[in-house]
Amino acid sequence: MQLIAPDILTEARGLSVPFCAAGIIIGLLLWLFGWRWHRFWVVLATTIVAGLIGLSGHAVIGPRMLAAGLLLAIAAGMLAIDLSRLVAFSAAGLGCWLIVHKVLPNFQEPTICLLGGGILGLLLYRLQLMILSGLVGTIIFGHSLLLLVEKLSEPYVTIATWSQANFLGLNIAVVVVALLGVAVQGQIERWRAAKGPQRQAWYAPYLSREDGEFMRQLPNRRGLQSLFGR
Numbered sequence: 001m002q003l004i005a006p007d008i009l010t011e012a013r014g015l016s017v018p019f020c021a022a023g024i025i026i027g028l029l030l031w032l033f034g035w036r037w038h039r040f041w042v043v044l045a046t047t048i049v050a051g052l053i054g055l056s057g058h059a060v061i062g063p064r065m066l067a068a069g070l071l072l073a074i075a076a077g078m079l080a081i082d083l084s085r086l087v088a089f090s091a092a093g094l095g096c097w098l099i100v101h102k103v104l105p106n107f108q109e110p111t112i113c114l115l116g117g118g119i120l121g122l123l124l125y126r127l128q129l130m131i132l133s134g135l136v137g138t139i140i141f142g143h144s145l146l147l148l149v150e151k152l153s154e155p156y157v158t159i160a161t162w163s164q165a166n167f168l169g170l171n172i173a174v175v176v177v178a179l180l181g182v183a184v185q186g187q188i189e190r191w192r193a194a195k196g197p198q199r200q201a202w203y204a205p206y207l208s209r210e211d212g213e214f215m216r217q218l219p220n221r222r223g224l225q226s227l228f229g230r
Contacts, residue, residue, distance in 0.1 A: 001171075002163070002164075002167045002170070002171065003139055003142075003170065003171050003174040003175075004139070004142050004143060004146065004163050004167070004170045004171075004174065005143075005163075006160040006161070006163050006164045006167075007160075008143060009143065009146060009147065009150075009159050009160040009163060010160045012143070012147055013147070013150065013159075013160070014151070015147050015151065016151075017148065017151055017152075020144050020145075020147050020148035020151060021144075021148065022144075023140055023141070023143065023144030023147075024141055024144045024145055024148065026137075026140060026144075027137045027138065027139070027140035027141030027142075027144060028137065028141055029137070030133050030134075030136060030137030030140065031133070031134055031137030031138060031141060031177075031178075031181040031184070032137075032181070032184060032185070032188070033185070033188070034129060034130055034132070034133020034134060034136075034137060034181070034185055035126055035129050035130045035133065035185050035189065036185070036188060036189070038084075038129050038133070041133065042080045042084050043077045043080045044077075045080075046076045046077055046079075046080035047073045047074070047076055047077035047080070048073070049076070050072045050073045050075070050076030050077070051069045051070070051072060051073030051076075052069075053069075053072065085122060085125065088121050088122060088125055088128055088129070089118035089119075089121055089122055090118065091121065091128075091132075092117045092118050092120060092121020092122070092128060093113065093114035093115065093116075093117040093118035093121065094114065094117070095117060095121075096113045096114070096116060096117020096118075096120070096121075097110050097113035097114055097117065100113045101113075127182070130181075130182045130185045130186065131178070131182055133181070133185070134177075134178040134179070134180075134181030134182045134185065135174070135175075135178040135181075137178075137181060138174050138177045138178045138181060139174060142170070142173075142174060146159045146163065147159065
């Protein structure tokens with residue numbers, strides 16, 4: 001699997017400098033503030049995807065096509081926040097099943113993998129969104145940066161061919177930078193939490209607000225609640 005896809009680089013070849021710069025900025029913002037602005041990103045992504053699906057449902061461009069795409073985009077955007085945990089459950093469950101199937105191909109228990117991974121994804125909802133935003137932001141940033149380099153050095157460099165020959169190094173770089181983005185987002189959340197009245201544990205930024213409130217309400221102050229202690 002190539003995280004920096006040569007096919008995408010080939011199709012997007014010749015993209016103008018402003019669009020490449022916009023992609024770099026969007027990828028960087030997603031890498032830095034994926035969790036901090038997660039509601040905005042979820043609504044934006046859902047609205048764009050739903051709008052594209054609505055537009056592709058009609059063969060001819062016209063008022064009906066535009067109305068369907070616009071209404072579907074608005075409806076999906078309004079429902080995105082309420083459905084975000086369902087999406088997180090499904091994504092984590094599917095990811096768990098794919099990983100287990102890859103590592104243990106003889107373990108044919110998709111229900112256990114889907115439910116176990118989904119529950120883990122809900123418990124680590126914030127961390128999951130940090131990882132996802134860090135990875136997606138890195139991929140967008142990487143594609144945009146390579147396209148910008150190719151545009152500025154045209155016709156001496158062919159980025160698609162270079163990425164095909166160095167896909168392993170690019171995959172490792174994307175994973176490392178994405179994990180670094182998770183650490184940066186966690187540090188940003190810790191800086192914000194340090195300004196509040198309570199001092200939080202090191203893992204508190206990776207938990208959702210509901211999970212943090214649940215941990216604080218546990219009766220045993222010497223247990224996990226003490227890690228959120230005042």
